[in-house]
Amino acid sequence: MRACLITGYPGFLASRLVEAMMEQNLWDHYGLLVHPLQLETARKKVKHFSNVTLFASDITVEDLYLSDHHRVWMQEHVTHVFHLAALYDLAVPLKAATAVNVIGTEHINQLVRTLPRLERYVFFSTAYVSGERTGLILEEELDRGQSFKNHYEATKFAAEQRVSALSDVPYTIIRPGIVVGHSQTGETVKFDGPYFIMRFLDRVRSLPIPYIGTSQAFFNAVPEDYIIKATLCLAHAPEASQRAFHLTDPNPYKSKDFYLLICRELLGKEPTWTMSSTIMERALSFATIRKLFKVEREALHYFGCMTTYDASGAIAILEKYGITCPDFKDYAPKIVAYYKHHRKDRDKEISVT
Incomplete structure (x- = not known):
């Protein structure tokens, strides 16, 4: 059995991502890491699906609240991990943002490295890890000594640093622009x-x-359906491994x-x-x-x-599959x-x- 593990459910993008995965029948089973406070909402959303397992989990806790049984299941079945859990509030306090966005990502990184069947680890960052930089921002750039407009940007930058340091993991970093509706x-x-x-x-x-x-x-605004299509495409493209991509409006x-x-x-x-x-x-x-x-x-x-955000790397792959930003x-x-x-x-x- 091939399984996919997703954090951040039942958040907006995570929910849309799971819906798209199921429509395309991409995996046999879906494991969703859900914060205990969101568990009831998540249960209602997936109650009609037999191929979904909910794991009550807090990514700010080192063991993620996962039992040994849960971890064995993941090691035996999980081929892809999509890490979307984060605090996205632009006014978020530093302590809360660090706990979820940085420490939480470190804990997911640790989990990912224990999965022997892993084919891809997809991490949701943001184009705005560029912080206060100006001019053209390239996909292969991250740390240019920039300062940041808020704690959200700073902590997503720190989290992306930690993911890109995983030299032994086939990661793909997604950097969306400002996401709007479908x-x-x-x-x-x-x-x-x-x-x-x-x-x-x-x-x-x-x-x-x-x-x-x-x-x-x-x-730079981008619709959520473009983000979902592009993410699933890049998650499977061999040439997208160990790279970061701007999912931004090219025009x-x-x-x-x-x-x-x-x-x-x-x-x-x-x-x-x-x-x-x-x-x-x-x-x-x-x-x-x-x-x-x-x-x-x-x-x-x-x-x-x-x-301005250069998205030439993403475009070169996505256009092969007929995916363009509206x-x-x-x-x-x-x-x-x-x-x-x-x-x-x-x-x-x-x-x-």
């Missing part, structure tokens, strides 16, 4: 990242709409144009004036303003990142329509403090 349905689990734009525009819809700043930076829009497309779709009108990004950032330093607009201050930084203008109507239909859904809101 390009065909618009569906997403949480309204974060670029959805903060929509939250803001909702609040000011009756006023003259401003642009925020004059930056010429690019905003991103400038932040200003990205904002304009959303504004047209959401409000049916265009911005008419420009607000200083500095003023906006200062305003968001106050909790009352953040809560009013439902926008995290840290999210602003990603609209002014003067970086153009944002083609799926923006789906993304915005889904938001409009679900914007009052409290389960999709991000808590802003």
Whole structure:
């Protein structure tokens, strides 16, 4: 029996990944490492599947809460491991981010090295391990002495360092851009990242709409279905072993144009004036303003990142299998329509403090 082990379930991308794996019948069995607090939710999602085993596990604990019996099963059957469990909050405190993103990854690394049938270890990083760097960022680059905008970036960088040091493990590192909903349905689990734009525009819809700043930076958004297809392809491609890949938009829009497309779709009108990004950032330093607009201050930084991400390595492999990243203008109507239909859904809101 060939089995796949996934962490981070029932999180958004992990859930989508498992669904795609099952649709394609890629493995005989699926082992899901689930935090004890998420176990009941996970049980409900997989109750109709007979080829799924849930392992109550905390990756911040050295033994992962796995019994000897569990470990023997993994050693006998697991061929692929997908490590998605992480704290993705841009405002996450350092201690929590380190425990999950760094120490948790070290524990999964230790587990991976005990699996004799392992064919691939897929680690989900982020394109933003580039931190405060500017200019062109290459896939084969990681440590260039960069600083970071937040603890999320810093700890994902530290985690990726640890994975890329596994010289005896066939790993593949996935570095997505900012993930948005499905390009065909618009569906997403949480309204974060670029959805903060929509939250803001909702609040000011009756006023003259401003642009925020004059930056010429690019905003790199990618739909979740592209991430899933690309990840599963790279997980099986022999030439993807011991390499990192940017799953980013090869033709991103400038932040200003990205904002304009959303504004047209959401409000049916265009911005008419420009607000200083500095003023906006200062305003968001106050909790009352953040809560009013439902926008995290840290999210602003990603609209002014003067970086471009080279994805030539990923593209060279993915194009062989007919996988390409959709153009944002083609799926923006789906993304915005889904938001409009679900914007009052409290389960999709991000808590802003």
